[in-house]
Amino acid sequence: MTMILPTPTGSSSTGVAPVRLAVRGLRKVFADDPRPALEMLRSGATKAEVLQRLNVNVGVAEASFDIRAGEIFVIMGLSGSGKSTIVRLLNRLIEPSEGEIRLDGRDLTGLSYSNLVEVLRRDMSMVFQSFALLPNRTALENAAFGLEVAGVKRGERRRAALAALERVGLADYADRYPNELSGGMQQRVGLARALAKNPTIMLMDEAFSALDPLIRSDMQDELLRLQREDARTIVFISHDAEEAMRIADRIAVMEDGRIAQIGTPAEILRAPADEYVRAFFRGVDASxxxxxxxxxxxxxxxxxxxxxxxxxxxxxxxxxxxxxxxxxxxxxxxxxxxxxxxxxxxxxxxxxxxxxxxxxxxxxxx
Ligand SMILES: Nc1ncnc2c1ncn2[C@@H]1O[C@H](COP(=O)(O)OP(=O)(O)OP(=O)(O)O)[C@@H](O)[C@H]1O
Ligand SMILES: [Mg+2]
Missing domain, CATH: 3.10.580.10 (CBS-domain)
Structure with missing residues (x-):
């Protein structure tokens, strides 16, 4: 069934915001010598073909997109489609095999390692799926951990961590240890840890996926509330179509290492680019x-x-x-x-x- 919905007349507020992250021709192949695999990908080979012919794993076959200031940009796709690889490329846990990543117009691929680390430390925070809290540290110490690693002084990092715990509603639990907190509370501490750095960009890889559905939707509300208070640029990875539709300003759907479609939730619902995208969003209640x-x-x-x-x-x-x-x-x-x-x-x-x-x-x- 083709779903044709009326064309919107309003423009989304993200249409005019400046581009913060510009990604062009990004590819990642896992091989000592990436050249033959890149050659194949450039001439349009699929991930499966590269694996078959060269026995090389392709993380990202080709991706180009812009992420704008203040938007929640959701990347979704099936397992193995390359979502986490993109996030790791954005925060440079891994090096691209090819392509360009610009942050505020500045080419990150050209920066020396120490410059790069400084830029990323200042601007980006990461929230993981597993809460990744240190068990022998309190909520406050966990929330302060990113600042500690960044070399911020004790008094200052406690202040920032406490303020971040307050923002996620956990100020009263500052002295509790992770095993005294529910899963949802632990994930809030993880969120507080990311917020404590006051990053302008947050990368969230399946950050809410391990949570029960009700707690998960609370966390989504929390994120949207924080976003209304203080708009950050958020790259949010999700498997879940409902979650993506609920929180995204725009969604990129990944399929086998390539981007099948980028658009607002309404645009994607109205005109899915192919059967893969359509199948992804089939269960979503458009109303x-x-x-x-x-x-x-x-x-x-x-x-x-x-x-x-x-x-x-x-x-x-x-x-x-x-x-x-x-x-x-x-x-x-x-x-x-x-x-x-x-x-x-x-x-x-x-x-x-x-x-x-x-x-x-x-x-x-x-
Ligand atoms: N370090 C690595 N070495 C070899 N192959 C890798 C490595 N990391 C990822 N891959 C491959 O890259 C592809 C994309 O993996 P990625 O983790 O980005 O997928 P994903 O979309 O995040 O999946 P999931 O939803 O399961 O988390 C997969 O085929 C994976 O096997
Ligand atoms: Mg992943």
């Missing part, structure tokens, strides 16, 4: 992903009726039914700055909700 701005349309009959209470552009469409049904005409949709971006009529809303429901039903019936 919870799409926002008023995604379905708002230019008014057919001139400006909206005066006196109608406008709808905030980021309202999920499943929450609009009552208001739209009760209104005497199409409701105006406005961005946070008051700008009118279109209207939503009863017919447009019902059509979008109906298609969202279809997407859900399709999965339940196989």
């Amino acid at each position: 919870r992903v799409l926002r008023a701005r995604d379905i708002a349309r230019p008014p057919d009959d001139g400006p909206p009726q005066p006196g109608l209470e406008p709808v905030a552009a980021d309202t999920p469409i499943h929450a609009l039914l009552g208001r739209v049904a009760a209104a005497p005409g199409p409701l105006p949709v406005v961005e946070a700055d008051g700008r009118l971006i279109g209207v939503i009529s009863r017919a447009v809303l019902l059509e979008a909700l109906d298609r969202g429901g279809d997407a859900g039903r399709e999965v339940r019936h196989g």
Whole structure:
């Protein structure tokens, strides 16, 4: 089934922000001599073909993308598609075989190792899937650990770590040890450790995947709340389509070491690039992903009726039914700055909700 949803009239707020990370022609092959494998990849060979012919593992076959300031950029894809390899290339735990990574316009591939470490230490923090807490240290000491490694003085790092624990709601647990904390609390400490450095970029590799569903969605809310307070650039890796749809400004879907599609959740739901991408998002309920701005349309009959209470552009469409049904005409949709971006009529809303429901039903019936 092809899902065709109405074209949005609003532009996303990430459209104008400056590019922080620019990745071009990035490839990573795991071989002592990468040249034959790179040669094959350049002429379009797949990961499987390289493995078969040369017995060389391809981490990333080719990736090019921009990540903008303040956005949550989610990378998703099946196991082995190259997500973690991309993150490791971004924070330079491993060296690219080919390609360019620019941070704020500066080519990281050209920097000396000590310069590089300094740049990355200042700008980036990493949150892992396993909580990676030190068992014999308190929550506070764990939260301060990144600063300790970076050589920050004791008083200052305790202050920063305590402030970070406060931000994730764990100030009262500062003196507890990891085994006295629940999994969700431990992951909050992991998040606090990343926040304590006050990084402008956070790399999160399956950071919430080990958590129970309810705690996981709490953590997603927490991340979105922190992001509203203090927008950072976040690269978030996930297996989970619901999670990606919920938190992403944009999503890159990886398939066999290449990027199959990059777009906003609404763009990807509306027009998946191929069957692989479509299959990934099949179970997602579009009515919870799409926002008023995604379905708002230019008014057919001139400006909206005066006196109608406008709808905030980021309202999920499943929450609009009552208001739209009760209104005497199409409701105006406005961005946070008051700008009118279109209207939503009863017919447009019902059509979008109906298609969202279809997407859900399709999965339940196989
Ligand atoms: N150090 C390494 N040596 C050899 N091959 C590697 C190495 N690291 C990763 N790979 C290979 O690179 C490919 C991509 O691995 P990667 O860990 O990036 O996948 P992923 O998308 O993160 O998967 P998952 O969802 O399971 O975490 C895989 O085929 C993997 O076998
Ligand atoms: Mg991985």
